[in-house]
Amino acid sequence: xxxxxxxxxxxxxxxxxxxxxxxxxxxxxxxxxxxxxxxxxxxxxxxxxxxxxxxxxxxxxxxxxxxxxxxxxxxxxxxxxxxxxxxxxxxxxxxxxxxxxxxxxxxxxxxxxxxxxxxxxxxxxxxxxxxxxxxxxxxxxxxxxxxxxxxxxx
Amino acid sequence: xxxxxxxxxxxxxxxxxxxxxxxxxxxxxxxxxxxxxxxxxxxxxxxxxxxxxxxxxxxxxxxxxxxxxxxxxxxxxxxxxxxxxxxxxxxxxxxxxxxxxxxxxxxxxxxxxxxxxxxxxxxxxxxxxxxxxxxxxxxxxxxxxxxxxxxxxx
DNA sequence: AATATGATATCAGGGCTCTGATAATGCGCA
DNA sequence: TGCGCATTATCAGAGCCCTGATATCATATT
Numbered sequence: 001x002x003x004x005x006x007x008x009x010x011x012x013x014x015x016x017x018x019x020x021x022x023x024x025x026x027x028x029x030x031x032x033x034x035x036x037x038x039x040x041x042x043x044x045x046x047x048x049x050x051x052x053x054x055x056x057x058x059x060x061x062x063x064x065x066x067x068x069x070x071x072x073x074x075x076x077x078x079x080x081x082x083x084x085x086x087x088x089x090x091x092x093x094x095x096x097x098x099x100x101x102x103x104x105x106x107x108x109x110x111x112x113x114x115x116x117x118x119x120x121x122x123x124x125x126x127x128x129x130x131x132x133x134x135x136x137x138x139x140x141x142x143x144x145x146x147x148x149x150x151x152x153x154x
Numbered sequence: 155x156x157x158x159x160x161x162x163x164x165x166x167x168x169x170x171x172x173x174x175x176x177x178x179x180x181x182x183x184x185x186x187x188x189x190x191x192x193x194x195x196x197x198x199x200x201x202x203x204x205x206x207x208x209x210x211x212x213x214x215x216x217x218x219x220x221x222x223x224x225x226x227x228x229x230x231x232x233x234x235x236x237x238x239x240x241x242x243x244x245x246x247x248x249x250x251x252x253x254x255x256x257x258x259x260x261x262x263x264x265x266x267x268x269x270x271x272x273x274x275x276x277x278x279x280x281x282x283x284x285x286x287x288x289x290x291x292x293x294x295x296x297x298x299x300x301x302x303x304x305x306x307x308x
Numbered sequence: 309a310a311t312a313t314g315a316t317a318t319c320a321g322g323g324c325t326c327t328g329a330t331a332a333t334g335c336g337c338a
Numbered sequence: 339t340g341c342g343c344a345t346t347a348t349c350a351g352a353g354c355c356c357t358g359a360t361a362t363c364a365t366a367t368t
Binding site: 190220221235259 | 356
């Protein structure tokens with residue numbers, strides 16, 4: 001503490017803030033730090049982490065609706081709607097009404113969106129190797145299974 | 155997809171959304187799902203995940219300043235400031251000026267804040283065991299080390 | 309055919325998180 | 339003494355994420 005020299009906080013990596021802290025707390029911090037890294041990497045492309053995820057999904061599932069994307073990302077339709085709105089404003093995606101279902105708006109990448117996504121993927125996926133640094137394949141498998149189980153609601 | 159039967163998305167846990175997806179993506183989803191669980195658990199106490207974290211730190215480091223708490227949580231002072239503002243509004247913490255340093259505001263739990271925190275901790279730490287379900291101690295150590303390394307900026 | 313149900317989209321509002329900018333305080337050094 | 343630097347707090351603005359409520363459209367039920 002800067003203001004109370006009698007209660008010195010441990011540095012990250014020490015005490016309960018380190019590997020013996022609460023697992024939920026560690027998970028939160030790790031995801032937070034990783035998200036900050038991704039956003040720093042993408043900031044000059046004018047993309048946020050959430051926008052990048054949406055573009056990746058849109059590339060994999062073209063002509064998806066907002067509700068489709070929300071389901072894929074485990075987000076609410078309202079949240080996805082604001083992300084899409086920002087991508088629309090930036091001209092990275094476009095919408096057109098569904099040919100049959102009058103209410104549905106299909107969303108697609110624009111050429112500019114594809115270009116931006118391509119540049120972003122090269123950078124972000126470069127972080128992936130850093131995430132694996134120092135891990136054996138067995139360890140990687142353990143971690144992957146644990147994370148996937150959590151994400152699937154286990 | 156509900157609107158395009160020709161492009162069926164995998165369920166969570168299948169395909170690239172499962173354990174063979176991108177590690178950064180898995181990390182994000184896992185932390186997201188866990189945060190939702192914590193907030194569902196705490197909603198009737200009127201606490202968010204961020205507020206709970208702040209209260210835990212305040213209990214461990216009494217009379218910390220907003221800047222201190224921000225450092226502990228790896229958040230910006232501005233972010234911590236809004237969290238504190240909401241805790242103040244709810245009467246769970248109180249502030250008083252530092253005895254020597256005129257600018258610093260020291261923050262402390264109120265009795266109501268302590269009571270609320272105590273109830274919340276019992277619930278949240280109960281989730282911890284679920285996070286460990288099916289893991290050997292070796293596996294747990296691997297996961298802990300990986301998360302802590304990431305959070306520490308490795 | 310009329311109604312009920314479910315899916316989609318959107319409005320409103322609140323909390324979390326960031327960046328950028330501003331102001332006040334305390335400390336070190338010329 | 340006085341100036342500059344670091345720290346603290348705060349204002350402003352933007353994006354993400356949630357809950358709750360509403361309106362539109364499609365389909366299934368009666």
